[in-house]
Structures are given as structure tokens and as C-alpha cells.
Amino acid sequence: MSKIIMQIIKPVMDRLTPSCEVITQKVSRSMDEPLSFKERLQVRIHLMMCEFCTRYRQQLLTIRRRIQQHAEEWEEGAVPSEAHLSPEAKQRIKEKLNDDSEV
Amino acid sequence: MNSSTIQNNETQANPADWVDQYGDILYRYAVPRVASEEDAEDLVQETFLSALEAFSDFRGDSSVRTWLFSILRRKIIDYYRKKGHRDDHEVDGDYNESADFYAEGTMKGRWKPEAAPRDWRRDPEVQTETEGFMQALHRCINQLSSGLAAVFTLRELEEMDTDSICKELEITSSNLWVRLHRARKQIRKCLERNWLRTGNK
Numbered sequence: 001m002s003k004i005i006m007q008i009i010k011p012v013m014d015r016l017t018p019s020c021e022v023i024t025q026k027v028s029r030s031m032d033e034p035l036s037f038k039e040r041l042q043v044r045i046h047l048m049m050c051e052f053c054t055r056y057r058q059q060l061l062t063i064r065r066r067i068q069q070h071a072e073e074w075e076e077g078a079v080p081s082e083a084h085l086s087p088e089a090k091q092r093i094k095e096k097l098n099d100d101s102e103v
Numbered sequence: 104m105n106s107s108t109i110q111n112n113e114t115q116a117n118p119a120d121w122v123d124q125y126g127d128i129l130y131r132y133a134v135p136r137v138a139s140e141e142d143a144e145d146l147v148q149e150t151f152l153s154a155l156e157a158f159s160d161f162r163g164d165s166s167v168r169t170w171l172f173s174i175l176r177r178k179i180i181d182y183y184r185k186k187g188h189r190d191d192h193e194v195d196g197d198y199n200e201s202a203d204f205y206a207e208g209t210m211k212g213r214w215k216p217e218a219a220p221r222d223w224r225r226d227p228e229v230q231t232e233t234e235g236f237m238q239a240l241h242r243c244i245n246q247l248s249s250g251l252a253a254v255f256t257l258r259e260l261e262e263m264d265t266d267s268i269c270k271e272l273e274i275t276s277s278n279l280w281v282r283l284h285r286a287r288k289q290i291r292k293c294l295e296r297n298w299l300r301t302g303n304k
Binding site for chain 1: 119130131134147148155214219220221237240262284290294
């Protein structure tokens with residue numbers, strides 16, 4: 001059944017919007033600058049018919065949102081982190097600072 | 104003790120004390136943004152050295168912490184300026200841009216089933232803690248070529264605007280779009296494979 005629908009829809013879809021390969025590029029660019037009206041329309045029509053590109057877009061946005069969320073938690077000091085400068089590195093930096101301040 | 108004395112004490116503190124006070128937090132900021140822990144250490148060291156040099160310019164308008172962070176962020180941009188300023192060949196790496204899509208036939212330009220994005224919504228990892236996500240993301244960024252890692256880090260982690268990135272890396276905006284597109288595509292795929300269970304199906 002879905003095969004028949006695809007056979008009807010696909011030629012229409014091909015004519016209306018560029019391929020997934022092109023749409024993924026536009027989806028990426030839309031995260032950095034506004035697309036033209038025509039491009040927005042192409043992307044929107046494509047996404048209505050393409051589950052994979054819809055996921056693709058949502059996932060790029062999820063990645064961005066998670067990074068921002070992490071940055072906010074970090075600002076609030078809510079991120080537990082074990083990472084620290086080794087005592088040797090601290091010592092080395094202090095010595096460097098002392099050398100430089102005496103010059 | 105009033106606040107101006109505190110400020111005074113803080114600004115006159117021995118620069119070596121900064122290392123104890125701010126070293127770890129600067130280091131933690133730098134680690135996910137650069138390729139290795141050694142690079143992060145180097146950037147923190149350079150930050151303190153520049154701070155010492157510029158100390159006479161420091162007016163105490165901002166806190167020492169804010170001031171040190173602004174120096175570190177500048178160091179991160181410079182780091183990528185050196186690494187990310189490469190020709191297009193370097194940016195491409197071995198990555199085959201079109202491998203995820205059918206190259207010909209009626210399905211030309213459409214997702215191949217094995218490359219198509221999986222459904223992340225059913226994956227519990229997507230909803231849970233950020234720290235695991237950041238670690239996975241860091242590993243994925245490290246797998247990018249330096250030209251792609253540069254633009255992704257500056258755009259998505261440092262949240263720089265695209266004009267500034269083009270200016271710093273001395274690249275055109277169309278080159279930036281291409282790089283960001285490739286970086287995001289590879290990062291998405293890498294996260295799906297290495298972070299999410301959906302990728303194992």
C-alpha cells in the first residue's frame with residue numbers, strides 16, 4: 001500500500017523539493033542564517049514528506065540544545081567534574097610565572 | 104572589611120595564587136574545547152602568562168575570574184586559527200560527502216537505509232544527564248579533521264557568530280557553511296553510533 005502511495009508521491013516530491021542530500025545542507029545553514037523564502041518552502045515541503053530529514057533536523061537541534069544546557073549548568077557551577085590540573089602542571093605554571101615576573 | 108578592600112586584595116594578589124584559585128576551573132573549560140589534555144594545559148599556562156603581562160592594564164572593572172576567562176577564550180580562538188586555517192583539501196580528509204545518499208537511480212540523493220538517522224526519541228540517553236553527552240561529544244569532535252573541529256567548536260561551543268568565525272579563520276562564508284554542514288553531519292552520526300543505543304540496532 002505505502003509502496004503505491006510512494007510511487008504517486010515521489011515524482012511530485014522530486015519536482016517540489018531537492019533531494020535529502022541538498023536538504024541536509026540547507027537544514028544546517030538554517031542554524032546559522034535565515035534561508036530565503038524559496039529555500040524555507042523547499043525545506044518545509046521536504047520535511048513534511050521525509051521522516052529521515054525531519055529526524056536529522058531535530059537531532060542537530062537536540063545536539064545544540066544539549067550543549068547550551070551544559071553551558072548553563074556549568075555557569076551555575078552545577079557540573080560535577082573530576083578534571084583538574086595536575087600538581088606538576090600547577091607547579092610548572094607557577095615557576096613560569098615567577099620567571100616571567102622577574103624579567 | 105569592605106568590598107573595595109577585598110577587591111584591592113584580590114587584584115594585588117600574587118599571580119602564582121591565581122594558579123591555585125582559578126587553574127582548575129580554566130582547565131575544565133578548556134578541556135572539551137581542544138584536542139587533548141596537554142593542549143588544555145598549555146592554553147591555561149598561556150592564559151596566566153598573558154594575564155601577568157597585561158596585569159597593569161587590568162582595572163578591576165571585572166572580577167579576576169571573568170578577566171582570565173576572556174583571555175582564555177581568546178587563546179582558544181588563536182589555537183583554532185593556527186589549526187583550522189588550512190586549505191580545503193585538509194578539510195575534506197578522507198570523508199566521502201555523498202556516501203550516505205544514493206548516487207544514482209530513482210533514489211538519487213536520498214538517504215541510504217543504513218545511513219538514515221534513527222529514531223532518538225525512544226532512547227533514554229537523550230533525556231538524561233549532560234555530562235555523559237559532553238564526553239561523547241568531545242570524543243566525536245576529536246574524530247573530526249582539525250578544519251571541521253575548529254568551526255564546530257567555535258560555532259556550537261563558543262557560540263561565536265558566523266562572521267567572526269570567517270574573519271578569525273580567514274575563510275569565506277560559503278566555506279564555513281560547507282565545513283559546518285560536514286562537521287554536524289559527522290558529529291550526528293558519531294553520537295548515534297557511540298552514545299546512543301539506537302545506533303547498535
